[in-house]
Amino acid sequence: MVKICCLGAGYVGGPTMAVIALKCPDIEVVVVDIFEPRIIAWNSDHLPIYEPGLDDVVKQCRGKNLFFSKDVEKHVAEADIVFVSVNTPTKTQGLGAGKAADLAYWESAARMIADVSRTDKIVVEKSTVPVKTAEAIEKILTHNSKGINFQILSNPEFLAEGTAIQDLFNPDRVLIGGRETPEGKKAIQALKDVYAHWVPVERIICTNLWSAELSKLAANAFLAQRISSVNAMSALCEATGADVSQVSHAIGKDTRIGPKFLNASVGFGGSCFQKDILNLVYICECNGLPEVATYWKQVVQVNEYQKTRFVNRMVSSMFNTVSGKKIAILGFAFKKDTGDTRETPAIGVCQGLLGDKAILSIYDPQVSQEQIQRDLSMHKSELDRPPRLQPASPTAMKQVTCVWDAYEAAKGAHGICILTEWDEFKTLDYQKIYDDMQKPAFVFDGRNVVDVDKLRQIGFIVYTIGKPLDAWLKDMPAVA
Template identity: 60%
Template structure:
């Protein structure tokens, strides 16, 4: 089959793979190729056991793979044969040198830019899909266009706004698609080409065009605002526990205000994932670099509140369990940073597990999708932590259960059966406020939730 155009994506991770699968499904007239330096990851994408879990992704890949969607380790060939290149490589927080702990580490991104230049024989549109600091496009343009090949590259920003666990739905029915470019005739022409891809299924009114700088900054700011709401409601959850107000009632009341709205007002043990903390700290570093110290401190406090909430959860466990968990079996229900994903990056469960292990607790972890990643995250404690797929077995002999991921599975468990196998008095610490606390208390549990008065039998 002859395709209208060939689109390459460099990076076969949480963003690149699903995004290209959706474009392939909606645009059978385009050829989509996904490449990655990790050959094992490419093999997984070509197998029945995909490297990431996302509801609906298996079906989407099966529908398009080897028809107009291809996964390949041949990066140079992919670059050479494509007209449009999406760059979706990792941009972690820098761990060394200037900006360590805050700035984005752009070494993989720059290596990719130089690889694109080295392998290209024709002009191309390069699309920033990775989350990058504002004005990164300018640096990429300089690397790509200072060449002696007589070829030209237009750099377009098209940040992703996916939420893990709902990524396929977010791709098919996005709130908006943002495409930014230089406001030059060549830049606008390139921007329109990217807009035309999404216009195959996204209503035009939901496709937002902007300058490249506004597009780059919008991604960081969007994540900062979402995380800010979580930290805001979590800060109030601490006040609720002191005043015997109920955080769910407070969140519901303020969420009914149309100016505020109900989303991202669910109090919890804290936010996680690969984006929120990384993007906020990147924003903090950018503000600092422009001398905007008060702005930087404001946004940094969002991360500080999140870390405080995680620490507070451990302190609540210790205080309620007679000030010691040493030698006690604690079952952690959930390790993924959120439900419907196996991703554990920056998961609050990592911090909670570390804190309990430092207190010499015997920690057992159960999660329907994240045990593999949990084992990697806690590899230094492998002799002191165990992993159990079955939550009933995880809770056997436990002094306490801590719910750390909002999997629907945990709402429907037989907690009377579980109680009979636990050490008494038995505790449940609901870090996601998903269980029926009064019902559990009536069964005989001591229940400590986020932002609510504790329900205890002593």
């Protein structure tokens, strides 16, 4: 029986390995993590991450051929294939701080693998890493190997949180990069055999190591760039009376452009897009390509601009001050169907409103009060972060409450601000909400989920990103 061990039981390691175990009953999969509470949660009825369909997959194979353990060294030593799916955040200190990927977790994982291995192994980069990382990892492994043969493969993950199980069951492609030597090709084939249990072989792309590593950064840069492009267009729509949804629909019909990832919003979030673009920017700078670096940096800067623009629009619409006014924040996760708040635009928007002394009542169906409080008071190492979107002070945090119901959040509020596109926000009883609010009652929709005409008929003053402004908002233009 082939044995797989995965280092890192996070948003990628957990779901990816659960699906491999489900689809490959002849393979034993052990997911290990140095953070014990996560392992305890994976072995309980309350998995550490929320992802539609994940519970079912885990229940079907946990205890059969899927195991979660904190015994990292034992399972690495026993494995034929070791996936490394540890976190690779942006460096906060030292050379490249604020841009470069912090590979400390990766390096310590590689040293540990070299240390405990007694048999040949395939080591798979699952984490997103800078191009050429495999070379460094190879050096660490071979210089500490005691004669053991390690083959390094790059197998970046393209799943999206919220649809991870669907994406893993039916991936657009699986990418495997490896050395072009006979041993390298053999390792590629071994990993290909794993995926071929359920992925059609024509969707398994094999490349050299550097192409695979760079393709992941390139994919995230292209996806984020589409969002920043449509968001930049949304500002122009508001200034001219065009409707960004109509523009997106019209341009998306062009098969060269395509319809996906053209929804204007308050901005992208999640642990990957910003981190990976900043990493790309750093790599370009290190390779003497400042023009290419500037091009990609702008994608992140437009994202910051969009958040600031949104906050400014809210404040200016509400008579240029939100001081002492209750604002209901609906949604805090960076997208629907996840409880993940890493880099969620809600952080910047809430911090901006708190900076203007608003009183926030926050509701998200999947995010805990502790998480929200941690996020709002956290210092971040973001690139060129505007001074307005800075961490909330302890005094400001007293103005934040978290509630478990959208109606409760909106009770007595001056405005509602939608920051995550949870389906339930489309079907709320907005008449009931309106009746319980201060007047004039405002809705600021950062995800374009509400029926604008219906809400305006009820009496709300509605702002949705990139849509024609009503008379009220036209009189109060927001400049970021």
